[in-house]
Amino acid sequence: MQPLNDLELLALLDSLESDRAERKQTWKGSAPDKGREAVCAFANDLPNSGQPGVLFVGARDDGEPTGPEFEVTDALLQTLADIKTDGKTVPPPTLTVERRVLKGRAMAVVTVWPSDAPPVRYEGRIWIRIGPRRGLASAQDERILSEKRRYRDRSYDTRPVYGSDMAALKRSYFEHDFLPQAVAADVLEANSRSYEERLASLGMIASVDEPVPTVVGMLTLGKNPRVWLPGAYVQFLRIQGIHWGDPVLDDAELDGTLDTVLRRLDEKLKAHLATAVDFTSGSVVEQRSSAYPFSALQQVVRNAVMHRTYEGTNAPVRVYWFDDRIEVHSPGGPYGSVNKQNFGRPGASDYRNPAIAGVLRTLGFVQRFGFGIAEAKRSMRENGNPEPEFQVDDSAVLAILRRAP
Template sequence: MTPLTDDELTALLDGLESDRAERKQSWRGDAPEKGRQAVCAFANDLPNHALPGVLFVGARDDGSPTGRDFTVTDDLLQTLADIKTDGKTVPPPTLTVERRVLKGAEMVVVTVWPSDAPPVRYEGRIWIRTGPRRGLASAQDERVLNEKRRHGDRSFDTHPVAGCNLAELNRSQFEIEFLPQAVAPDILAANGRTYQERLASLGFIASVDDPTPTVLGVLTLGKSPRTWVPGAYVQFLRVQGTAWGDPVIDEAELDGTLDMVLRRLDDKLKAHLSTAVYFTSGVVEQRHSAYPMSALQQLTRNAVMHRVYEGTNSPVRVYWFDDRIEIHSPGGPYGLVTRKNFGQPGASDYRNPALAGVLRILGFVQRFGFGIAESRRAMLANGNPAPEFQVEDTFVLATLKRAA
């Protein structure tokens, strides 16, 4: 992800027929909507340039600077950076936002790298770019993007599962429950795509020609996910005490599809979340939880989303002691995240980008990259110490301590 030079950016500004550049005079009116569509299109890289596309804010259609009517502010830079994390574009795009001086004037340069797991959707629609034209992908365009993913796969969640067949996926769950959440109503109403084409477009099978379910397909729609991905479950223990070896009063292996696992885990957490009741003046009741539910959800969902699924039979483990909760996620830091910057603002990467997109579609993730920050905020607001993290090469352990 080497930044483009001034000369490279100037060439893109001047290349009016280029499918790698979009220009906006400001970030007002319809610019935010069209700008996000452009980011989606650059991430899809339908022409297969394998080069970044650039959204310029502060440039006219002819490539000249907007001039005095445009000012680069910190708020604008943050707003543009939020395109990556606001959850509207899935899988989350890889992009950078910079203030640059080009042609003697300040502009904002949003550089978008091609996705490893296309097609990328913005609010349920696949946007593409060919030449200066930006538009919605056709069924054939989707097929091309799916083939790009199949031949360029880097993340394990998009790999086909050897020996698995299409009958292992729950078709009614896909068509009745998942599709209406994943695809915009107008695209869905067009009804011009077959069952296999829709599965392939969403990354649930390898391709239309090879309908082998992917790891993502099995985890999302599988009739028996754990048969094919042995570690795809959560082990829950409620220990009566504070040490290993103390009595276990509740134990469960929570398996099934992603949706089922996370909902069952929420039910377990809520059932064990003790609430102290205090009375003031005998009539007003005040409740205080030992842990904030939002922090538990953020960190357990992070553990499922960011864990390694390849080469391990280990589940996510949630062990609830009397004085703390330990959440153990297989797999250490990934990509741009290291032991040193783990949990710091802006330090995020995705071992399973397609799976992260599915969790966003299912409603378990609202924004990308904010889970740890939200858990810290919620814990401190509830009177708990901040979460503690042990980050190793093969696992991440989050420990939440009970409020006094």
């Protein structure tokens, strides 16, 4: 994934009929919305070029620079980088943002690589490009994109679960609960896709011609996901003490769909989150302090479910609550551009399960991508807890959250 050189960028900038270039004079008015549509279209790569598309900010429609009134600021570059993480485009696109000097003027250059798990949606709509035109995908376009995912798949979460069939999925939940959250209302109203076509478009089955549930389909819609994916559950233990082997007060295996597992886990965490009440401070209003901030617990456990590996292991995510700490074990070490050295740093993010990440965003469990650890650290500090500790190796990630003094 190498950045394009100046000659390659200039060729795209001047190619007015290219399906790989979009130009915006500024980042004001309708430009942010249209620019995100372009990013979505580049990620879908309907022409199947296999080449990155480029969004130029600071260029006129004819490819010439906007002029001295336009300035590439750090704030603009950060805003453009947020396209990847703001949760509006799912699965999250792979892109880079940089300041480049072209034709004697600075421009902001957003380079977008084709997605490994199309179709990609921006606010529930699938955008594509045919030549210089940008538009919404038709039913046939969606089918082509789904077929591309089938054959160039790299992520395990979009592979078929062979031996299962569509009878293993909850159709009513898909049509009445998940689909309205995943697809814009006007698109749903306008199209006449079949049940199979809608499942395939959202990656829940391999394709219309191969109606086999995928891993993400089984985790999202499955009647009993654990039958097909034995590690798809969370093991929760509340241990009375600080050592392994101390008495267990509560033991639960939380399984079912992603929605069910995470909601049950929220309830379990709330039930065990002890609140201390202080009547001795002299205040008329009682002072409450929590041993852990609930938002930090949510971020860490949801990260564990989203980024864990489901391939080659039957191990669950483990949440072990001791008297002095909470340990969250996630099967699978760091992935892609994330390694032991940069794990947890701002901006260091990659997606072993891009389709699962998209589902969690659709269901409202994730608001932004790549901010979970930062939010956990912030809320722990504000609550008076030490920052979370992470022990990272090739096969697992262990997060340790220590109780507030």
